[in-house]
Amino acid sequence: MRIDAISIFPDYFAPLDLSLPGKARRAGLVDFTAHDLRGWATDRHRTVDDTPYGGGAGMVMKPEPWGEALDAVCTDAAVLIVPTPSGAPFTHADAVDLSGAEHLVFACGRYEGIDQRVIDHAATRWQVREISLGDFVVNGGEVAALAIIEAVVRLIPGFMGNPESLAEESHADGLLEYPVYTKPAHWRDLDVPEVLLSGDHGRIAAWRREQSRARTRQRRPDLTHDAGE
Numbered sequence: 001m002r003i004d005a006i007s008i009f010p011d012y013f014a015p016l017d018l019s020l021p022g023k024a025r026r027a028g029l030v031d032f033t034a035h036d037l038r039g040w041a042t043d044r045h046r047t048v049d050d051t052p053y054g055g056g057a058g059m060v061m062k063p064e065p066w067g068e069a070l071d072a073v074c075t076d077a078a079v080l081i082v083p084t085p086s087g088a089p090f091t092h093a094d095a096v097d098l099s100g101a102e103h104l105v106f107a108c109g110r111y112e113g114i115d116q117r118v119i120d121h122a123a124t125r126w127q128v129r130e131i132s133l134g135d136f137v138v139n140g141g142e143v144a145a146l147a148i149i150e151a152v153v154r155l156i157p158g159f160m161g162n163p164e165s166l167a168e169e170s171h172a173d174g175l176l177e178y179p180v181y182t183k184p185a186h187w188r189d190l191d192v193p194e195v196l197l198s199g200d201h202g203r204i205a206a207w208r209r210e211q212s213r214a215r216t217r218q219r220r221p222d223l224t225h226d227a228g229e
């Protein structure tokens, strides 16, 4: 998979050399490049923003640099991902879907966002996904891109040391993960649940299923398909 990120802060993506995607890059499974949007700003001051039509606070990112940048970076197979507070909430299903893509391009905006015509024009040439990381606002698309990249890259066959662990994960089956424990069995007057020390794999599996269901009902009723399940 090829992944490109376009941003006025390309160094924001340096952590990818440290984390899982970095390992994937060394394994030749992911080819990641961060690009500085200002490289496509042609005026002397390399301007990428201007005041909003219609007034209002803040600045808007100009269409010209973005248009040139996307023309240069996007292949025909590109899926253009635009993080934005007004996007569709990102889910595990989206990560699974994107893990099969050939080329992901992240358009990381700043200021009050990117001129809408950039997205509208891109949609005539590539698949475009406007994605929200959650119902909160950050100052730019980079942190969302990092989170989406990590969620996607770890699902690509060959990256995770133990692929079975992916199947059991939170959200993979629509439920939250059960609590996990390790040695010592007794710590600060707290014991590991006895069932986990029993060696009875049937009981352990049943206990974990119930813990997942209880947690999901309590913390994420929106994810509970059928409370009785």
Ligand SMILES: COc1cccc(Cn2ccc3ccc(-c4cc(N)[nH]n4)cc32)c1
Residues within 6 Å of the ligand: 083, 084, 085, 086, 108, 109, 110, 111, 112, 113, 114, 131, 132, 133, 134, 135, 136, 137, 138, 139, 140, 141, 142, 144
């Ligand atoms: C566009 O509308 C905006 C309104 C107020 C602030 C900002 C700041 N901002 C700029 C680019 C950008 C990209 C993504 C996000 C973002 C995504 C999520 N889930 N939260 N915040 C925020 C961004 C933008």
